[in-house]
Amino acid sequence: MSRCRKMADIGRRQFLRGGAIATSGAAAAVVAPSRAKAAPAAALLEYPSNRLANIADLATNEPLDVSYPDDDAPGVLLKLGQAVEGGTGPDGDIVGFSTVCPHKGYPLAYDAADRTFNCPGHYSRFDPEAGGQQVWGQATQNLPQYTLRVDDNGDIYAEGVDELLYGRLSNVL
Amino acid sequence: MAYKRQIDRLPIIPADAKKHNVTCHYCIVGCGYHAYTWPIKKQGGTGADANAFGVDLSEQQGADAEAWYAPSMYNVVKQDGEDVHLVIKPDQNCVVNSGLGSIRGARMAENRPSEVTGSQQQRLGEPMVWRYGTWQPTSWDDALDLVARVTARVIDQENEDDLFVSMFDHGGSAGGYENTWGTGKLYFESMKVKNCRIHNRPAYNSEVHSTRDMGIGELNYCYEDYQLTDTIFLIGANPLECQTNLFLNHMVPGMRNGAKVVIVDPRRTVTANACEIEAGADNVLHLAIESGTDLALFNTLFTYIADQGWVDQDFISASTFQDGVAQPQNEQHPSALGSFEAARDACRMSLTDGAAICGVAEADIIKAAEWIAKPKDDGSRRKCVSAYEKGIIWGNDNYRTIGGLVNIALATGNIGREGGGVCRLGGHQEGYFRPSDAHVGRPAPYLDDLIIRGQGKVHHIWANDHFKTTLNAVAFKREYNRRTNIVKEAMDARAGATRDEMVDAIVGAIEAGGIFSVNVDIIHTQIGQCAHVILPAVESGEMNLTSMNGERRMRLVEKYMDGPGSAMPDCLIAAGMARHLERVLREEGRDAYADQFKGYDWASEEDAFMDGYNSGNPEVTYERLRAMGNDGVQEPVVGYENDKLVGTKRLYVDGKFDRHGREDKKALFCAGAWRGLQAAGKAAQKSGHAFLINNGRSNINWQNWFLDKDNDFVSDRYPYPFLEINPEDMAELGLKEGDLVEIYNDVGATQAMAYPTPTARRGETFMLFGAPTGTQGNVINAGVNELVLPNYKQTWANIRKISDAPAAVSHMSFKSKEYSSG
Numbered sequence: 001m002s003r004c005r006k007m008a009d010i011g012r013r014q015f016l017r018g019g020a021i022a023t024s025g026a027a028a029a030v031v032a033p034s035r036a037k038a039a040p041a042a043a044l045l046e047y048p049s050n051r052l053a054n055i056a057d058l059a060t061n062e063p064l065d066v067s068y069p070d071d072d073a074p075g076v077l078l079k080l081g082q083a084v085e086g087g088t089g090p091d092g093d094i095v096g097f098s099t100v101c102p103h104k105g106y107p108l109a110y111d112a113a114d115r116t117f118n119c120p121g122h123y124s125r126f127d128p129e130a131g132g133q134q135v136w137g138q139a140t141q142n143l144p145q146y147t148l149r150v151d152d153n154g155d156i157y158a159e160g161v162d163e164l165l166y167g168r169l170s171n172v173l
Numbered sequence: 174m175a176y177k178r179q180i181d182r183l184p185i186i187p188a189d190a191k192k193h194n195v196t197c198h199y200c201i202v203g204c205g206y207h208a209y210t211w212p213i214k215k216q217g218g219t220g221a222d223a224n225a226f227g228v229d230l231s232e233q234q235g236a237d238a239e240a241w242y243a244p245s246m247y248n249v250v251k252q253d254g255e256d257v258h259l260v261i262k263p264d265q266n267c268v269v270n271s272g273l274g275s276i277r278g279a280r281m282a283e284n285r286p287s288e289v290t291g292s293q294q295q296r297l298g299e300p301m302v303w304r305y306g307t308w309q310p311t312s313w314d315d316a317l318d319l320v321a322r323v324t325a326r327v328i329d330q331e332n333e334d335d336l337f338v339s340m341f342d343h344g345g346s347a348g349g350y351e352n353t354w355g356t357g358k359l360y361f362e363s364m365k366v367k368n369c370r371i372h373n374r375p376a377y378n379s380e381v382h383s384t385r386d387m388g389i390g391e392l393n394y395c396y397e398d399y400q401l402t403d404t405i406f407l408i409g410a411n412p413l414e415c416q417t418n419l420f421l422n423h424m425v426p427g428m429r430n431g432a433k434v435v436i437v438d439p440r441r442t443v444t445a446n447a448c449e450i451e452a453g454a455d456n457v458l459h460l461a462i463e464s465g466t467d468l469a470l471f472n473t474l475f476t477y478i479a480d481q482g483w484v485d486q487d488f489i490s491a492s493t494f495q496d497g498v499a500q501p502q503n504e505q506h507p508s509a510l511g512s513f514e515a516a517r518d519a520c521r522m523s524l525t526d527g528a529a530i531c532g533v534a535e536a537d538i539i540k541a542a543e544w545i546a547k548p549k550d551d552g553s554r555r556k557c558v559s560a561y562e563k564g565i566i567w568g569n570d571n572y573r574t575i576g577g578l579v580n581i582a583l584a585t586g587n588i589g590r591e592g593g594g595v596c597r598l599g600g601h602q603e604g605y606f607r608p609s610d611a612h613v614g615r616p617a618p619y620l621d622d623l624i625i626r627g628q629g630k631v632h633h634i635w636a637n638d639h640f641k642t643t644l645n646a647v648a649f650k651r652e653y654n655r656r657t658n659i660v661k662e663a664m665d666a667r668a669g670a671t672r673d674e675m676v677d678a679i680v681g682a683i684e685a686g687g688i689f690s691v692n693v694d695i696i697h698t699q700i701g702q703c704a705h706v707i708l709p710a711v712e713s714g715e716m717n718l719t720s721m722n723g724e725r726r727m728r729l730v731e732k733y734m735d736g737p738g739s740a741m742p743d744c745l746i747a748a749g750m751a752r753h754l755e756r757v758l759r760e761e762g763r764d765a766y767a768d769q770f771k772g773y774d775w776a777s778e779e780d781a782f783m784d785g786y787n788s789g790n791p792e793v794t795y796e797r798l799r800a801m802g803n804d805g806v807q808e809p810v811v812g813y814e815n816d817k818l819v820g821t822k823r824l825y826v827d828g829k830f831d832r833h834g835r836e837d838k839k840a841l842f843c844a845g846a847w848r849g850l851q852a853a854g855k856a857a858q859k860s861g862h863a864f865l866i867n868n869g870r871s872n873i874n875w876q877n878w879f880l881d882k883d884n885d886f887v888s889d890r891y892p893y894p895f896l897e898i899n900p901e902d903m904a905e906l907g908l909k910e911g912d913l914v915e916i917y918n919d920v921g922a923t924q925a926m927a928y929p930t931p932t933a934r935r936g937e938t939f940m941l942f943g944a945p946t947g948t949q950g951n952v953i954n955a956g957v958n959e960l961v962l963p964n965y966k967q968t969w970a971n972i973r974k975i976s977d978a979p980a981a982v983s984h985m986s987f988k989s990k991e992y993s994s995g
């Protein structure tokens with residue numbers, strides 16, 4: 001996970017004030033019409049179903065960089081090597097998480113030794129073997145985890161996220 | 174699986190939302206926040222002109238962005254009777270926290286009571302009176318009438334000693350200048366109640382008598398000093414967890430500026446780990462002393478520093494007492510106080526002895542002395558901030574130990590100067606403004622022990638939960654349950670009686686050994702289970718509230734929502750009690766006494782503020798504080814110029830010390846020799862049991878735990894309070910992670926959940942203080958110091974398994990709490 005390591009280093013030196021995460025996409029201003037023909041809205045957010053990787057791309061205990069639900073939302077897929085609650089795939093051991101710290105948005109780095117995601121911002125750490133539970137830290141939510149589906153070809157699709165992603169007031173922008 | 178909110182979008186704050194100044198009311202740091210509220214059927218938009226931030230919210234925001242808030246920062250609450258959206262988020266521009274929120278403060282919104290989202294439905298909304306074998310809701314007038322009639326029967330003008338009072342003395346939370354004044358005026362001005370205690374200890378006393386007696390107020394620096402200093406000296410403190418944003422926003426920049434850190438703590442905390450990351454392990458010295466030996470360490474350091482000549486002789490000559498003993502040791506002073514030389518003689522301890530007693534290497538003591546006191550090569554002062562907290566406040570020999578630490582700061586001239594200070598870090602914010610408490614006496618009555626011994630007839634409790642925050646708690650709970658039950662049974666026996674008959678029945682039960690318990694709180698507490706009358710209070714934000722933080726920074730929290738039901742600010746509850754007492758006393762023909770209860774015609778908390786704090790600080794008003802925003806003003810306020818309150822950045826910059834009230838304004842040194850484990854029964858308990866049961870707080874279980882027992886995110890992390898214990902100790906006890914253990918000793922027993930902790934030393938465990946399900950106080954013996962300061966920290970016990978890990982903990986992570994970069 002060279003990407004995360006490097007960013008962790010940067011994070012420690014506090015170079016990350018703003019703009020660390022690339023931004024893109026056109027602004028979609030919402031202007032309510034003065035006389036209402038109310039726009040029907042779905043009760044749930046529509047998440048894209050995105051193919052993130054194939055099982056063959058994963059090596060045990062080595063996170064694979066992905067993005068979901070769009071390119072501005074970095075995350076990882078991780079094959080843990082033993083089944084965990086919420087794990088998917090034939091061995092029930094594949095999980096996917098956002099790697100943006102839900103505290104203040106610093107990039108998390110993976111420590112393969114004890115299988116935790118660690119934040120250089122303010123030392124928070126999250127346990128991918130326990131649904132992303134914050135082991136210790138300053139975030140007020142556990143790590144957002146992907147809802148994953150694996151098809152017959154071993155392609156891994158993400159189809160939802162279970163917590164609000166840092167830096168956006170709607171998970172789908 | 175870990176708890177997830179399943180929230181994937183939040184309402185956007187509109188550009189015209191109301192914005193209120195908020196200081197986080199949970200811990201001493203007092204971080205700045207803003208509360209935004211807006212009508213329930215309105216929302217902002219992603220366009221820059223359609224939201225409060227003026228930012229395009231259709232884009233991903235970067236790290237440290239202002240324009241983001243977590244689901245925990247959102248709720249729907251009542252404001253002037255209407256449902257409104259509420260977002261409480263950290264203030265980027267506040268000097269205290271610069272936009273940082275902690276795991277506690279950043280959940281303020283989520284921990285507000287809401288009928289719409291169902292949060293904090295444990296909050297009390299209506300007064301309740303014990304009737305027909307349970308608590309029945311009733312009106313304020315009915316409840317206060319009963320309180321006044323029963324209370325009036327046990328007090329008279331000459332003697333109010335049968336009225337026992339437990340009352341908070343802090344700021345933040347539901348304390349603050351308004352509420353300490355309201356309660357203080359009632360009990361210390363209208364009455365002269367002497368049998369009282371404070372929310373976290375069994376007597377009404379200072380936690381830091383010695384520093385005050387030496388002339389030095391305990392909050393003398395400003396947070397910026399951590400960024401200007403050469404060395405940060407932390408004793409019995411764990412600031413990353415207990416003063417989080419002080420650590421992150423001031424201590425960490427200090428380390429990045431090159432400050433070294435000396436940590437004195439028997440336990441390796443996450444603070445120690447974070448300091449190593451920020452300062453580099455070579456610049457962090459952790460002195461893992463034997464529990465309770467801090468004084469021996471300080472006296473050794475003091476001796477060594479003096480012997481090396483690393484003292485500020487000019488400062489000692491100009492600002493400290495010169496002629497031997499100024500205050501002899503006596504019943505009020507557990508140590509003599511006086512000159513530098515007098516203290517040096519009394520405290521003398523060799524490196525060899527100090528190292529042996531503390532269980533640390535001589536070389537490490539020398540290194541600490543160098544980092545703390547050795548002048549720089551050009552002869553200039555080494556700047557050192559000394560910061561201490563409960564590890565010594567609630568530790569062995571409180572008076573001498575704190576005095577011994579202050580000696581070092583005084584000798585090196587590190588008070589009142591940039592990058593200096595010797596300060597407690599604090600728990601709650603402060604907010605104390607009360608009439609004199611001199612009549613309480615010193616040593617103050619040991620209230621909880623008096624209750625155990627059958628004294629006290631009526632007990633008024635203001636936001637105290639003795640059941641969780643006392644020592645000798647097994648005995649206390651047993652007696653308190655028994656004595657309040659006598660009254661409950663008498664009330665039950667007279668169901669349907671008139672008020673007069675009922676008061677007679679209650680008084681009869683009191684005379685038969687019972688105690689009548691009135692509980693004022695925001696939730697139904699554990700001691701509240703014993704109450705006969707329950708009165709609901711509001712918290713900060715549900716009222717306007719002023720407090721000051723650990724650098725004496727005073728702010729006004731602007732009321733942004735309604736309290737639940739008919740709950741009221743404590744100051745107005747106290748005023749109501751006073752008015753009812755006046756009426757009842759007058760009815761009884763006790764006019765002269767009734768007159769003492771005049772002067773409570775307050776319509777709002779602001780009236781109470783003006784009656785109290787403003788009377789002593791005429792420059793300070795709500796309007797002026799509001800204008801000072803989240804940066805507020807540092808007390809003492811010395812003027813008002815150019816539309817701004819003028820405060821005081823540091824105390825004692827002129828080298829004149831006045832906290833002891835001495836005319837000469839000279840500081841005193843503490844001549845307190847090491848005398849082993851001071852409190853009764855501690856040494857025997859230590860030799861008779863296998864484990865140290867060290868105790869304290871954690872990042873997530875801290876000031877707001879009373880709310881967090883109803884918070885899913887927090888309860889999910891620790892369904893049971895943890896006991897940190899070495900894995901080899903666990904193996905010997907046949908324990909697996911998550912197993913429940915019983916901790917038992919000569920005074921009681923309690924329980925906790927085993928959390929394997931490789932950094933814990935063998936035979937030294939750490940459990941949480943004040944846990945609702947596993948009260949550590951059950952195993953703390955009754956021993957206190959001469960001034961009735963509890964010694965919670967030095968506790969020893971044995972441990973046995975009582976259960977395999979319950980299902981409730983099967984999802985939990987038991988990994989190390991220490992950040993690792995992999």
Ligand code: SF4
Pocket residue numbers: 197198199200201202203204270273274275276277278279416417418419
């Ligand atoms: S550090 Fe203290 S004051 Fe600041 S947000 Fe956290 S709990 Fe509140």
Ligand code: FES
Pocket residue numbers: 101102103104105106119120121122123124137138139
């Ligand atoms: S940004 Fe991750 S802990 Fe603060």
